[in-house]
Amino acid sequence: MNKRIFAQRLLDWYHENQRLLPWRETRDPYRIWLSEIILQQTRVAQGLPYYQKFIEAFPSIHHLAAAPEQKVLRLWQGLGYYSRARNLHACAQRVVHDFGGTFPSTYTQLLDLPGIGPYTAAAIASISFGEPVAVVDGNVFRVLARVFGLDDDITRPPAKAKFTRLANELLASEPPDLFNQALMEFGALQCTPKAPNCPECPLVKNCEAFRQQRVHEFPVKSKKAAVRHRHLSYIVFAHAEKVLMKPRTDKDIWRGLYEFHLVETKTRRSASAIIKASGLPLGRAVVISKPVSYQHLLSHQRLHIQLIRVKLTTAGQAQRIQQKVGGNFFSPRQVERLPKPIIIHQYLQDSKRAAS
Ligand code: SF4
Structure with a gap:
């Protein structure tokens, strides 16, 4: 032409x-x-x-x-x-x-x-x-x-x-x-x-x-790389209306954004297996809620995400967990201002709706 x-x-x-x-x-x-x-x-x-x-x-x-x-x-x-x-x-x-x-x-x-x-x-x-x-x-x-x-x-x-x-x-x-x-x-x-x-x-x-x-x-494109499946389990430690979050530092997706304590596994695992795999000293002073699951698609990754809420009933317990996994306990207002992966934002919104 x-x-x-x-x-x-x-x-x-x-x-x-x-x-x-x-x-x-x-x-x-x-x-x-x-x-x-x-x-x-x-x-x-x-x-x-x-x-x-x-x-x-x-x-x-x-x-x-x-x-x-x-x-x-x-x-x-x-x-x-x-x-x-x-x-x-x-x-x-x-x-x-x-x-x-x-x-x-x-x-x-x-x-x-x-x-x-x-x-x-x-x-x-x-x-x-x-x-x-x-x-x-x-x-x-x-x-x-x-x-x-x-x-x-x-x-x-x-x-x-x-x-x-x-x-x-x-x-x-x-x-x-x-x-x-x-x-x-x-x-x-x-x-x-x-x-x-x-x-x-x-x-x-x-x-x-x-x-x-x-x-x-048209246009001619060779086949895309295969999608990688990842299984991310978050343990949401909650104490006195606050939740424990920390920024991601790895050279990976979502660097700099705040997340809960993460346990990544090769396959899907039950909540109790994840808690066990975390190796954390939870003892008896906790209440574990039924996990909530989401899927999230990135360009080359499909994320299978589950969030397990663990309510820590004593201050001593919360302190021990924080020392072990790092991060800080944040109030809902503080959490709102933190940058987060959209799927964590979604979980927090869903939890708020479910509680009201
Ligand atoms: S392929 Fe695109 S450029 Fe060609 S006729 Fe159709 S709309 Fe027009």
Whole structure:
């Protein structure tokens, strides 16, 4: 397909169909960056309230940089992929510390900041500073693979380089901010993964995948890694209306978030087996409740979670357990302010509902 025609039809479509979103009304790199980090792996409808909460809590990069990490993680709660939140915070501190709070203005300089990869650097450089550099994300892979009939495996680096080259050629004579936003929006609304609207598509006459009636075969992706199953049992130690929680420190999911005492096993185990496996000196001064179970799906992991509430009836018992497992006893108000994995938040909400 002629590259000029592709770009023109895409931009015409964008003028007619773009959604009105707060980050489209600004060129402020802080806001563009914030929206791009929030929207990675997240749908616009889910990300929008987070964007608004962050702008309200941290109106400038200086506010974000000065905030405690715990506050940033708490606001992020529910979005998942928490390394994004930690990098967001680290990046804000770097921009304030090394650049006086002003984002660097080139793609290459932006790439050097924590949590900013080629996609985000291209988005900020093109939208905020007009640099002609194309964004390439899942939407862009899909649209280009279909329109140009490219059957390269997009999980492999050579394909990434090829698509990036093509996207940059297509963008070359267009306003980079508009072209990039148009291509992303076209992938999100028109040429969607499962239900592309081909009959009403401005590119249908030149779309190679449509011509070959193979729309759903593009883009080509090799099979995903198998999902790993994990069995996480939490012992929720409760004493005098407080619960024992501690931050996760391992290089694993949810680092920096607060959880209860964890016992991880290779297979599903009963509550009594978990209590026994924990090796903790529980003695008789406890009341063990029926476990509550949840499942939680991450990108490559399925978590089978059970929570076993153990009520410690004496202060001495609570002290001994705390010395053994670490952490602190927190009141419900304090727990509310702690950053937590969404599944623990859900458990606390369910327990509150059940008790009222
Ligand atoms: S015709 Fe269908 S597959 Fe081709 S670009 Fe348009 S929406 Fe996508």
